[in-house]
Amino acid sequence: MTKFIIRRMRQPDDFAAVAQLLNWIWSEPTTAERLKAEEDQVPPGKLDYNEKGELMGWDRPQWVAEDEFGQVVAYAIAWRAPWTDPGTLIQTNVVHPESRGNGIGRALHDTLHQWAAEVKASRLISFLRETDDRSVAFAERHGYVKERHTFESVLDLASFDGGNLYDAINEAERAGIRFVTLADEPGEASERKLYELYKVTHPDIPGYAGDFPWFEEWKKWSIGQAGVRPEWIHIAKDGDRYIGVVTLQQNEQTQAMYHEYTGVLPEYRGRRIALALKMLGVQTARACGVPYLRTHNDSMNAPMLRINRDLIGFRAEPGNYKMVCEL
Incomplete structure (x- = not known):
């Protein structure tokens, strides 16, 4: 059984490993420097609730999975901006192809969903490559449904x-x-x-x-x-x-x-x-x-x-x- 731990992302130490993971799923590559520059533009999170009790404000907690050798092999983020729909969080969950099938994605999914429940989010959105049948099937097994299709x-x-x-x-x-x-x-x-x-x-x-x-x-x-x-x-x-x-x-x-x-x-x-x-x-x-x-x-x-x-x-x-x- 593969040994791993889930922990909060450390900045800026983890940016290089996270960039490599995101490059497996993004159409255009990114870099540690670009991720850091974007992160530096976001103020510390500040969540609150509207009169209906719906989640408002902004935040972007991030987690990584580290294997027994100390290598970052997976990454997850849940975020919202002040203009995001009330109650909504957008999430990304990526596991290195060589580390899939070992329960890491499920552990990250559970960690992220637990945080979403704690902040009383009502909706989670994820964007998945249409050719990634495995991830789409995983999402559907965990309650996600296809809402829209974006062509590239x-x-x-x-x-x-x-x-x-x-x-x-x-x-x-x-x-x-x-x-x-x-x-x-x-x-x-x-x-x-x-x-x-x-x-x-x-x-x-x-x-x-x-x-x-x-x-x-x-x-x-x-x-x-x-x-x-x-x-x-x-x-x-x-x-x-x-x-x-x-x-x-x-x-x-x-x-x-x-x-x-x-x-x-x-x-x-x-x-x-x-x-x-x-x-x-x-x-x-x-x-x-x-x-x-x-x-x-x-x-x-x-x-x-x-x-x-x-x-x-x-x-x-x-x-x-x-x-x-x-x-």
Whole structure:
């Protein structure tokens, strides 16, 4: 029988081992340095409850499993932000492939669920790779059900030929739409206009839940993220009004770019403005020598899937299931 212990994660000592574990399940690799930088931006947890007794506030306890040789072989986190749905926790549980089947995942699961019960959470959410049949089956045996399916798509830029898709940019410009980047219009006034655009368009994403962050937190976790630059944020304008955006984020290890966000105001949809913004993003990525672009879309987001897969030609990749457990 495999010997192991479950303990709280030690920071920063465990970041390197945790990064290696997360790289088994994440589409793009991370590093200890990046995990630490993100952790440093989160203040100490502060949970409370609303008038209905539902869990509110924020926290992010983390645990690891250590084998008999002192090696970290598994990791779990339960977290919520101030804008997360009342009562909800989001969790991740990963065990090194060579250590699976020894009860480690179950022990981490039980530890996390015990903490969730202690803080009176009412709902746990986990995102699992659709190809990880073993983890999906484990989750279903423990009360999780599939709520949503997120598709993943990749565009190989070395072989990409946009052809007449770039015409969407000229069409939009002839209709009076102007394209700039945040680098062209720097400063807080522009950032706040962009924030309002995100805030209006974000609830239209299928499956979106919770409140929207306030300006400072939105900036920290969107345009202020590592790998996002002002010149990689393409904005569509009608006069002085921001009406559409595409934001790109680069992974320092793979040099690939991720479509961090795409949004167009409802009254401007159906004019191929989103396509124009996407193609501006492609131009930027190719100019930077990026090998590929990656994006995710909810399975019910038909308009964006049509642009990405049917028009531009993003290649379908295995996605994720959103698994939900009502406590």
